[in-house]
Amino acid sequence: MKVRIRRFDGQKEWWQDYEVEAKPFTTILDILNYIRENLDHTLAYRHSCQMGSCGSCGVVINGKPALACQTRVGELKTDTLRIEPLYNYRVIRDLVVDLTDFVNKHRSVKPWMIRKNPQELEEAPSEFKVTPQQNLTFIQFDYCIMCGVCLAACPTVAIDPLFIGPQALAQAYRYIADPRDEGFEERIDVLDDSHGVWRCHFAGACSYVCPKGVDPAKAIQYLKKEILKFRLLRKRKKAVPPAEIVQKEPPPNAPKPPPFDFKFEGGVE
Amino acid sequence: MVEENKRYKAGILRSLWPHGFNIERYTYTLHRITGVILALYLIAHVFEIFHVALGPAAWQQTLQELGSLGIFEKIGLWIIAGSALYHGANGLRLILNEAFGMLLGKPVLPEYPYMPTSLSRSQKIAIYILTAIVVILWIWAGLYLLEGLGIV
Numbered sequence: 001m002k003v004r005i006r007r008f009d010g011q012k013e014w015w016q017d018y019e020v021e022a023k024p025f026t027t028i029l030d031i032l033n034y035i036r037e038n039l040d041h042t043l044a045y046r047h048s049c050q051m052g053s054c055g056s057c058g059v060v061i062n063g064k065p066a067l068a069c070q071t072r073v074g075e076l077k078t079d080t081l082r083i084e085p086l087y088n089y090r091v092i093r094d095l096v097v098d099l100t101d102f103v104n105k106h107r108s109v110k111p112w113m114i115r116k117n118p119q120e121l122e123e124a125p126s127e128f129k130v131t132p133q134q135n136l137t138f139i140q141f142d143y144c145i146m147c148g149v150c151l152a153a154c155p156t157v158a159i160d161p162l163f164i165g166p167q168a169l170a171q172a173y174r175y176i177a178d179p180r181d182e183g184f185e186e187r188i189d190v191l192d193d194s195h196g197v198w199r200c201h202f203a204g205a206c207s208y209v210c211p212k213g214v215d216p217a218k219a220i221q222y223l224k225k226e227i228l229k230f231r232l233l234r235k236r237k238k239a240v241p242p243a244e245i246v247q248k249e250p251p252p253n254a255p256k257p258p259p260f261d262f263k264f265e266g267g268v269e
Numbered sequence: 270m271v272e273e274n275k276r277y278k279a280g281i282l283r284s285l286w287p288h289g290f291n292i293e294r295y296t297y298t299l300h301r302i303t304g305v306i307l308a309l310y311l312i313a314h315v316f317e318i319f320h321v322a323l324g325p326a327a328w329q330q331t332l333q334e335l336g337s338l339g340i341f342e343k344i345g346l347w348i349i350a351g352s353a354l355y356h357g358a359n360g361l362r363l364i365l366n367e368a369f370g371m372l373l374g375k376p377v378l379p380e381y382p383y384m385p386t387s388l389s390r391s392q393k394i395a396i397y398i399l400t401a402i403v404v405i406l407w408i409w410a411g412l413y414l415l416e417g418l419g420i421v
Binding site: 062141152153157158204205213222224 | 279280281283284285287288289290291293294296297298300301363366367368369370373374375376377378379380381383384385386387388392
């Protein structure tokens with residue numbers, strides 16, 4: 001099959017064509033690896049885990065941003081592949097893009113647990129209890145692997161590079177929805193901004209291309225709802241306090257654990 | 270130099286090109302385009318209304334001109350009517366999504382093949398219903414304008 005790759009050497013851009021044999025289950029990353037090993041050693045691209053976990057190999061395949069390791073030739077239903085670097089990012093070389101802005105945007109929403117009393121995190125007297133039902137309200141957004149594919153698909157980032165973007169906003173909602181977090185007021189200045197949630201017009205392209213099912217569009221709409229509720233009604237959920245650990249006595253007929261008897265037989269002389 | 274790479278920002282054409290994406294992306298493009306049409310119409314409308322300030326004679330003349338529009342002006346009005354209908358109806362859907370969190374589904378544990386619930390069946394049904402209503406009303410608006418021309 002014919003593979004067209006958008007090349008960039010720091011000075012100029014051009015399309016380069018390659019002829020590659022591919023089967024329906026061949027992934028785009030397999031094709032890139034084949035090209036670099038056999039046809040053109042100068043081709044630059046990122047990859048690591050080859051199983052959709054690390055989020056390194058995001059590229060645009062036939063106009064749609066996706067992970068190269070998870071996209072198979074058969075599902076594209078075409079004889080010609082067009083591979084480009086992710087849109088809306090500064091290209092460093094060939095298919096390698098600069099993720100500095102992306103990471104800075106992620107950092108700007110403070111994607112970590114915030115408590116009003118930081119002592120509770122430093123010297124927690126016990127764990128913070130979260131029920132399975134509460135866990136379901138944010139666990140979906142915790143699956144983000146930071147591949148950056150959603151920003152490449154977002155039509156708003158295409159015209160406003162200052163827009164925080166779906167990835168960072170979904171991560172903000174992940175912590176805001178977490179019952180252990182108390183950082184809503186700390187994050188709201190970044191979120192409730194002309195380049196924050198209100199710049200999103202719900203095209204849904206981010207959710208459509210997300211390789212992990214994170215659904216950032218949903219998180220952003222929920223964020224808007226939370227911000228409106230806070231601004232109009234001054235209403236916020238109450239965070240859970242650290243739970244008290246209650247040492248329970250085992251039932252009388254519970255089996256006793258086996259005695260600890262372990263001898264280490266290996267070792268270095 | 271790397272900093273001069275023009276592909277840093279994909280640009281307005283890429284932003285408005287929905288091919289190969291989900292149906293919500295098409296509604297986004299149409300919403301933006303109809304929004305621009307309505308904004309331009311609003312400027313023209315304010316300019317028209319401004320003739321009131323020039324006295325009764327100027328206002329009467331404006332009303333006479335508006336009463337005898339040609340076919341191209343009527344087509345223009347028909348496009349504006351369609352823009353207002355679509356922008357309003359889709360805007361109501363977006364208000365339901367954004368302010369009330371409706372039609373989005375609940376957060377779920379992602380499972381392969383990862384179908385986002387915010388782009389689920391209820392969202393699509395809402396889009397199809399609003400499109401059907403807009404098309405019917407737009408056809409009715411077209412017939413109303415053609416009647417004014419004596420064609421229907």
